[in-house]
Amino acid sequence: MPINITKYLWKIYTEFTTRIYDIPPRMLAFLSFIILAAIPLMLDPIKLAFLIIANIYAILAASWDLLVGRTGQISLGHAIFYAIGAYSTALLYMYFKWPLWLTMPLSLLVGAISALVIGFPCLRVKGPYLALLTFALPFSVKGFLYYYSDIFGGDAGIPPIPKKLYEFFPMLSGDQKVIANYYLSLGLMAISAIILYKIATSKTGLTFVSILDDELASKACGINVTKYKLMSFTISGIFGSFAGMIYAHMVSRRVDPLFLDVSYSIIPIIATIIGGIGTIYGPIVGAYIYCFLDRYLFQYIIPYVCIPLGNYTVRIPLKDAEWRMLLFSAIVVLLIIKWPRGIARAIVEKLEDLEEPREIEEIEKEKKLQV
Amino acid sequence: MWQYVLIQGAISGVIYALIAIGFALIYGICGISNLTQGAYFMIGPFIYGVLKEVLPNYLPNLSSNTILMLALILSCLITAIIGSIVYRITLHPILGQEVNILILSICVCIIFQQLVLITMGPGKAFMFNIGELLPGMLAIGNVEVSRGKVFAAFFSILLFIALAIVIKGTKIGKAMRALSEDLEAAMLMGINVEKIFMLISGIAAFLASLGGIFYITTTNYNVSLWMWLQGLAWAFTVVVLGGLKSLKGALVGGLIFGYAETIIIKVLPKGGLIIQSFPFIITILVLLIRPKGIFGKRIEME
Amino acid sequence: MPLLEVKNLTKSFGGLIAVNNVSFSVDEGEILGIIGPNGAGKTTLFNLITGYLKPDSGKIIFKGEDITGLPPNAIANKGLVRTFQIVRPFRHLPTIANILVALNSPRGRKRIEWIKTPERKAMDMLEDVGLSDLMLEPAENLSHGDLKRLEIARAMALEPDLLLLDEPFGGLNPIETEYMVKTIQRLHLDGHTLVIVEHKLQALMKLVKRVLVMHYGEIIAEGKPEEIAQNEKVIEVYLGRVI
Numbered sequence: 001m002p003i004n005i006t007k008y009l010w011k012i013y014t015e016f017t018t019r020i021y022d023i024p025p026r027m028l029a030f031l032s033f034i035i036l037a038a039i040p041l042m043l044d045p046i047k048l049a050f051l052i053i054a055n056i057y058a059i060l061a062a063s064w065d066l067l068v069g070r071t072g073q074i075s076l077g078h079a080i081f082y083a084i085g086a087y088s089t090a091l092l093y094m095y096f097k098w099p100l101w102l103t104m105p106l107s108l109l110v111g112a113i114s115a116l117v118i119g120f121p122c123l124r125v126k127g128p129y130l131a132l133l134t135f136a137l138p139f140s141v142k143g144f145l146y147y148y149s150d151i152f153g154g155d156a157g158i159p160p161i162p163k164k165l166y167e168f169f170p171m172l173s174g175d176q177k178v179i180a181n182y183y184l185s186l187g188l189m190a191i192s193a194i195i196l197y198k199i200a201t202s203k204t205g206l207t208f209v210s211i212l213d214d215e216l217a218s219k220a221c222g223i224n225v226t227k228y229k230l231m232s233f234t235i236s237g238i239f240g241s242f243a244g245m246i247y248a249h250m251v252s253r254r255v256d257p258l259f260l261d262v263s264y265s266i267i268p269i270i271a272t273i274i275g276g277i278g279t280i281y282g283p284i285v286g287a288y289i290y291c292f293l294d295r296y297l298f299q300y301i302i303p304y305v306c307i308p309l310g311n312y313t314v315r316i317p318l319k320d321a322e323w324r325m326l327l328f329s330a331i332v333v334l335l336i337i338k339w340p341r342g343i344a345r346a347i348v349e350k351l352e353d354l355e356e357p358r359e360i361e362e363i364e365k366e367k368k369l370q371v
Numbered sequence: 372m373w374q375y376v377l378i379q380g381a382i383s384g385v386i387y388a389l390i391a392i393g394f395a396l397i398y399g400i401c402g403i404s405n406l407t408q409g410a411y412f413m414i415g416p417f418i419y420g421v422l423k424e425v426l427p428n429y430l431p432n433l434s435s436n437t438i439l440m441l442a443l444i445l446s447c448l449i450t451a452i453i454g455s456i457v458y459r460i461t462l463h464p465i466l467g468q469e470v471n472i473l474i475l476s477i478c479v480c481i482i483f484q485q486l487v488l489i490t491m492g493p494g495k496a497f498m499f500n501i502g503e504l505l506p507g508m509l510a511i512g513n514v515e516v517s518r519g520k521v522f523a524a525f526f527s528i529l530l531f532i533a534l535a536i537v538i539k540g541t542k543i544g545k546a547m548r549a550l551s552e553d554l555e556a557a558m559l560m561g562i563n564v565e566k567i568f569m570l571i572s573g574i575a576a577f578l579a580s581l582g583g584i585f586y587i588t589t590t591n592y593n594v595s596l597w598m599w600l601q602g603l604a605w606a607f608t609v610v611v612l613g614g615l616k617s618l619k620g621a622l623v624g625g626l627i628f629g630y631a632e633t634i635i636i637k638v639l640p641k642g643g644l645i646i647q648s649f650p651f652i653i654t655i656l657v658l659l660i661r662p663k664g665i666f667g668k669r670i671e672m673e
Numbered sequence: 674m675p676l677l678e679v680k681n682l683t684k685s686f687g688g689l690i691a692v693n694n695v696s697f698s699v700d701e702g703e704i705l706g707i708i709g710p711n712g713a714g715k716t717t718l719f720n721l722i723t724g725y726l727k728p729d730s731g732k733i734i735f736k737g738e739d740i741t742g743l744p745p746n747a748i749a750n751k752g753l754v755r756t757f758q759i760v761r762p763f764r765h766l767p768t769i770a771n772i773l774v775a776l777n778s779p780r781g782r783k784r785i786e787w788i789k790t791p792e793r794k795a796m797d798m799l800e801d802v803g804l805s806d807l808m809l810e811p812a813e814n815l816s817h818g819d820l821k822r823l824e825i826a827r828a829m830a831l832e833p834d835l836l837l838l839d840e841p842f843g844g845l846n847p848i849e850t851e852y853m854v855k856t857i858q859r860l861h862l863d864g865h866t867l868v869i870v871e872h873k874l875q876a877l878m879k880l881v882k883r884v885l886v887m888h889y890g891e892i893i894a895e896g897k898p899e900e901i902a903q904n905e906k907v908i909e910v911y912l913g914r915v916i
Contacts, residue, residue, distance in 0.1 A: 074473055128404035129611070131473040132603055139600070203777045203791075210763045210774040216725070217761035222749035222778030222831055266481070269474055326485035329478040336475045337464050 029281065036186055040179045047296070048182045054291035055185035056247050057267055059192045061275075061283030063239035064268035066196060069278035070205070071232040072212040073122065077134035079264035080141060081240025083257075084114050086248035088241070090158040090255040100249075107245050108238055115237020119230050138260040145257050157256025181250055188246060189284070192239055197280050199235065208232055209278075263325065270328050273335045276342025285344045290328070298324055375514050376633050382516060384629025385524040386589070388622045390582035390602055391609035392531070393575030395621040398610065400547055401571055404469055406476035407457060408579045410483040411450050412602030415580020416587045416594045417487055419446035447580045454576020455569045462572075463565060480599050488596060523585035530578070535618055547571065579606075674737060676701045676835055676866055677722075677753070682731035684721055691717040692728075693890040699835065704857075704867045706877045706898070709887035710910060715870045716758055718887070719839050723755045724748040736834065750780040752834035756824040758843060758870075764813040768804055769795050771812055771823055775830040795830070802826045802856060818849040825856065836860070838869045842876050850876055878902070886910070 040048060064078045088107035092098060098106075118137070125133055145152045152158070199205050207228050210218045219225055248255050267290065268283065275286025303319040316323055339346050390412065397405045422442035430438070457479060465471050508515045538544035546567055549557045558564055583602060587594060605628070613624020675698035684692040692714045699705050707715050720726040722733055724745040733741045735753050749755075763771050772795035775781050781791075789797075799805050802822040807815060815823065821841060828836055841857065842850050850873070857880055861867060871877040878884070878898040886894040886901060888910045894901055901907055 068470065072470060074470055076473070076477055127469055128398060128406060128473060129607060131404070131406065131477065132607055135477060136600060136604065139597075203773070206766070206770060206774055207777055209766060213763040213765055214761050216745075217757070217763065218774065219725075219745040220723070220749055220755055220757070220761075221775035221827060222746050222754075222780050223774065224746050224779075262481075266478075269478075273474070320489075322485050322488050326482055326489070329481045329485070332478045333461055333475055333482070336471045336478075337461060340465065340468065340471055 033190060037183070040182060046178075048178050050291050050295040051288075052178075052182050052185045053247075053251065053295070054288045055189040056243050056251070057271060057291060058189050058284040058287035059239055059246070060243035060264070061268040061271035061287045062192060062196050062280065063236045063243065065272045065277060065279070065283045066199075066208075066239070067232055067236040069272065069282075070200065070208040070212060071229055073229060073233070074127075074131045075122075075134045075236070076131050076269070077137040077265050078236075078240055078268050079138045079260050079262065080118070080134075081111060081115065081237050082244035082247070082264045083138070083141070083259035084237075085111050085241030085244030086252075086255045086259045087152070087158070087244075089245045090248055091152075094158055104245060104249075108241055111237045111241025112234050115234045115240075116230060118237070119233035122233070123226060123229055135265065138262065138265060142257050142260045145260070153256070155256060157254045157258075159254055185246065185250065188242075192242065193280060193284060196239070200280055204228070204231070212278075266325075266328070270332055272342070273332050274343055276345030277340075279342070279345055282342050282344055286342070294324055294328070298327075376630070376637060378514050378516060380630035380633040381626065382520050382524040382629070383633055384626035385527045385622070386520070386582065386585055386625075387605055387609050387628050388625025389523075389527040389530065389578060390586065391606040391613075391625055392534070392618065392621045393578040393582070394603075394606040395610050395613075395618065396571055396575045396578075399617070399620075401550065401568055403462060403466065403568075404472055404476075405458075405462060405572075405575075406473060406603060407454070407462075407479045408575060408606060409599035409603035410480040411454055411576040411579040412583040412606075413487065413594065413599040414453065414483055415446055415450045415576075415583040416598075418449055418580075419443060419584050420594060422446055443581075443584060446584065447577045450580035451573040451577035454579075455573035458572035459565070459569050463568065484596060484599060487594075517589060519589040523589055527582075527585070530581075531618065531622060534574075538618070543567070543570070675699060676703075676736060677868075678732075678734040679718075679722065680732045680734070682718070682721055682733065683729045684717060684726060685729060690890050692721060695731075695887075695890070695892055697885055697892060697895070699866060699868055701834075701866055702864060703883065704861050704881050705869070706881035706884045707868065707870045707887060708872070708874065708877065708884060708901075712889075713887040714890040715887055716839060717890075719755060719837055719870060722748075723753060723837065746778070749831060750778060752780070752831075753837070754828045754831045754833035754835070755837040756828050756839055756841065758839040760817070760820040760824050762812040762815070762820050762823055762827075764811070766812060767809045768812055768815065768823060769799060769808045771827050772798050772830045775827050778831065780831050798826045798830050801829070803852070817844050818846070818852075821845060821849070821853065822856070825860075829860070833865065835866045835868065838867060838871075840871055841869065842871055842873045854880060 036051075039051065060078065060082060063081070064075060067073050067075050067078075085107055088110040089103050092103040092106055093100075096103075122130055122134070146155075149155075200208075207218070207223055210221070210223065211225055211228055215225055244259060248259075267287075271286035271290045272283045273286070274289050275284065276282030298318040303317065305316045305318055307314045307316070318324060318327065335343065393411070394405075394408045397403050397408065419442050422445055423439065426438050426442055427433075427435075430441075433441070461475055461479060462472060465475065509518045509521050538547060546557070546562045549560070549562060550564065550567060579602070583598070586602075587598075609621060609624035609628050611624070612627045613620035613622070677699040679698065680696050682692055682695045683690070695714075695718060707718070709715055717726065721728050724740070724743050724747070727742055731741070732739060735748075735751060738751070740748055740751065740753070743751075763774060766774070769792070773791055776791045776795060796805065796808065799808055802825055804819060804822055804826065807819060812820070812823065821843070825838070825841065838857070841853055845853060854876055857867065857869070861880075869877060869881065881898060884894075884896065884898050884901045885892050886904075886907050893910065894904050894907050896904070
């Protein structure tokens with residue numbers, strides 16, 4: 001008897017974990033990881049560059065999604081965490097010359113603390129005020145950075161900081177460095193995804209979603225909503241800073257105010273809306289799709305779009321950054337109207353429906369019996 | 372000096388109120404957290420500037436003042452139509468999803484910003500000079516104020532009165548007030564929410580663009596790329612200071628902000644620099660202390 | 674010592690006095706009903722007691738402790754739990770997850786007997802109200818009657834010392850009403866203290882031993898159900914005139 005109950009309970013647990021937390025079967029995730037790991041065998045290293053960035057953006061997008069998609073706190077200025085991660089790791093290195101294994105965790109700590117500092121007033125501010133406040137925050141901080149340019153280096157930013165890999169593997173050459181960078185970014189992204197998955201499927205994650213669903217009911221259940229909102233802010237800040245930190249070490253030449261650019265606030269939004277808000281795989285898939293479109297498709301494959309209008313032909317140069325920003329904003333607008341829960345998620349839901357048509361019939365039958 | 376502050380503060384305040392009132396209409400009365408107002412704040416002056424250059428080619432026999440007036444009215448009307456259409460296409464389908472509305476409206480602002488950027492080219496888009504509204508100064512008492520500002524303020528007050536009459540008096544105004552009280556009940560009563568919201572969006576866009584034109588042509592004469600963000604910041608600050616749901620509140624908030632700004636610029640030596648972040652500081656402080664604004668109703672349970 | 678003491682509670686909104694100097698107490702093991710016409714202030718009273726509104730004046734004492742002004746989640750964690758008049762389930766979560774959220778609160782976590790996992794306990798709660806079949810169903814698919822039962826199951830998950838039910842019979846058909854009556858009777862027999870606000874007088878009068886009648890924010894009558902039914906003031910308030 002006891003054995004049956006355990007099996008029954010385990011089945012129920014896994015069944016509903018999959019359904020409520022919107023994680024596709026682990027098999028699918030594992031398979032995609034295998035495919036991603038095998039990519040360097042298929043592509044030449046030049047094209048790997050955008051995949052590295054895709055991984056970093058995936059972490060940034062996942063951190064945004066945790067905040068907005070799981071607890072419902074709007075952040076339109078996520079670039080701030082990106083920049084905090086990058087600047088703190090660069091500053092710590094530049095001023096104290098501490099070894100990397102010390103500066104990196106410390107910059108994550110800085111990210112966490114600043115998330116708390118930013119989070120506190122954000123709790124009191126509602127709706128459009130919060131949206132505008134978070135949107136304008138990176139701009140204000142940018143001004144602050146320029147004002148104190150003797151500390152922060154102004155436009156030129158902070159001089160190059162050691163690339164992670166060169167520290168550990170100085171013997172690698174050109175191409176191999178890129179491949180190694182790719183695997184490192186992939187690994188870090190996978191680790192972040194797994195950690196966020198564990199958080200999302202834990203009781204804490206469940207509480208987060210309950211706050212999103214109905215804050216008042218959550219309070220009635222004894223949940224300290226403030227505590228959990230700050231918690232989600234902190235975790236989001238940590239992973240956002242993590243993304244910025246990796247970018248600073250792995251990709252960019254220096255850490256400058258460009259890290260606060262509005263595009264880093266918009267990219268997680270684009271990625272998450274494409275992929276599916278409120279899921280774990282959504283932001284990751286969305287980041288890949290975004291990077292593919294932005295850095296590859298619209299720059300090399302379709303640099304121009306020609307639209308014939310009567311006698312004239314309108315030529316839109318998609319390789320210009322302004323047009324791409326416009327296009328992506330328009331895509332977000334379209335997606336929000338048509339598929340507010342994300343395209344990837346719509347596809348996953350269609351697949352699930354195809355898989356289990358019988359269950360739907362049973363549910364219909366039950367509904368009819370209930371009246 | 373206090374005379375200067377008194378008059379200048381009032382004039383600036385009225386103009387700020389005009390900028391904010393569109394937002395107050397949409398957020399306070401419709402309950403939609405619509406940030407696209409910022410885009411209209413920028414688009415209005417932009418279209419005005421374009422029309423100003425282009426119209427004389429098509430209507431060469433009109434005097435330059437008439438051209439200006441025509442450009443003013445046309446640009447605001449065009450923006451109003453854009454506002455209505457944008458609302459219908461983008462916001463109406465997702466009414467009620469506040470997070471999505473916010474994200475979407477910011478994206479709309481960015482779309483318009485990019486359109487302006489592309490049209491003007493990367494170099495020029497940051498400084499698009501659209502000229503002065505009315506040259507010359509006017510003397511009120513011992514104080515000299517620019518004629519453009521006086522005209523703008525005067526016109527704005529007329530608009531406020533007209534708006535107040537429409538909202539309190541006409542059937543449409545009554546419908547708007549009904550909507551603000553209870554959306555579902557209004558729908559059940561047969562009020563066509565879609566048309567009314569489109570109308571309100573159009574009016575708000577009109578007001579925002581007029582506010583933008585008035586502000587730019589009386590201050591720094593240049594349309595800049597990020598002015599929509601600035602406009603939104605002002606609108607928010609004014610609305611927070613004056614309370615959410617009333618026209619009166621927007622006017623009061625605008626005046627408070629106008630006076631505060633005038634005093635600070637006069638008193639502090641580097642006042643101009645602080646002005647940039649001023650709206651945000653005020654907004655944060657007020658919201659932290661009184662989450663519903665100074666005159667807004669305090670509802671503790673949502 | 675009474676379980677709950679409400680002393681001179683007053684709350685006004687703008688010029689309107691919603692709750693006017695209300696005082697009453699609830700003893701342990703009691704089942705108390707609060708009735709009154711719409712707008713009498715019953716739900717406002719609940720909101721005040723459970724921390725969703727701050728009173729203008731007055732005190733609320735629960736288990737000897739002054740809980741006036743505490744936030745709603747703190748009050749829930751002390752054992753004073755409420756349900757909502759208009760159901761507030763977590764719509765996108767499955768039914769069982771609704772219970773699990775409550776079990777994740779500080780009180781929920783403390784009270785779990787070490788031998789049962791939270792999932793097991795949640796399943797038991799659902800069984801108590803007859804919702805076991807719908808365990809994995811997203812709450813938004815449940816019927817109104819089911820959602821009312823889910824409200825109660827979720828409140829019970831916190832093992833309350835005092836349970837405030839806000840119109841538990843609202844919108845239920847006769848079969849569901851009967852089931853709800855039995856559920857509430859079972860709760861009472863298990864020893865829980867209940868305060869019920871309700872409109873459906875037939876159902877309520879069968880359940881409760883003592884009734885408070887509210888009108889325009891004041892308590893105008895108090896006593897056993899039979900007495901209240903004969904009370905002239907009460908009849909006038911409900912029917913608008915003296916019979």
